[in-house]
Amino acid sequence: MLDESRPIFLQVAEAVEDSIVSGALAEEGRAPSTNELVAFYRINPATAAKGIGLLVEKGVLYKQRGIGMFVATGARAALLAERRAALVERYVDPLLGEARTLGLTAADVVELVRARGSSLPTHDTPHTPEGQAS
Numbered sequence: 001m002l003d004e005s006r007p008i009f010l011q012v013a014e015a016v017e018d019s020i021v022s023g024a025l026a027e028e029g030r031a032p033s034t035n036e037l038v039a040f041y042r043i044n045p046a047t048a049a050k051g052i053g054l055l056v057e058k059g060v061l062y063k064q065r066g067i068g069m070f071v072a073t074g075a076r077a078a079l080l081a082e083r084r085a086a087l088v089e090r091y092v093d094p095l096l097g098e099a100r101t102l103g104l105t106a107a108d109v110v111e112l113v114r115a116r117g118s119s120l121p122t123h124d125t126p127h128t129p130e131g132q133a134s
Contacts, residue, residue: 001041008043012051020060020071021079031061031069 002011016032019025032040037048052069055061060075099109 002043008041009047009050009054012037012041012043012048013054016051016055017060017079020075021083023076025071027071027073027075029071031055031071033068 002008016025016037020027025031031052034045034048034052037043037051038045041048052061056063056069058078059072060079061069062072063069095109096106099106104112
C-alpha cells in the first residue's frame with residue numbers, strides 16, 4: 001500500500017492519479033475527499049490535504065465550495081501525456097543510449113521490444129471498491 005521510503009503525500013496524489021488514468025474516477029466526477037483519504041490510508045489530515053493540494057495545483061482536481069473535490073475536464077489526457085513523457089525520459093532514452101552503445105538501431109530495439117512484449121503476460125491494475133489503486 002504505502003511505501004515508507006517515499007513521501008506519503010506523493011503516494012496519495014499518485015493513487016488518485018492512478019484512479020483517474022484507469023478511468024475509475026471519471027472527469028467531472030467526485031474525487032475522494034481529504035477525510036476519505038485520511039480514513040482509507042490512516043494518515044494525518046495535513047498529509048492527505050498536501051496530496052490533494054498537489055493535484056489541485058496541477059489542475060487535475062478542483063474544489064466546489066461546500067460540495068467537494070472533482071476531477072477536472074482533460075485531467076486524464078494531461079496525466080497520460082505527463083506519464084508518457086516520463087516513460088520516455090526514464091526508460092526509452094536510456095534504452096536507446098544503451099542500444100547505440102551496442103551498435104543496435106532504433107528499428108532493432110523496436111523489434112526486440114515487440115518480440116519481448118508478445119511473450120510477456122499482461123497485468124491489470126487492482127483497485128479498491130472506492131476506485132483507488134491499491
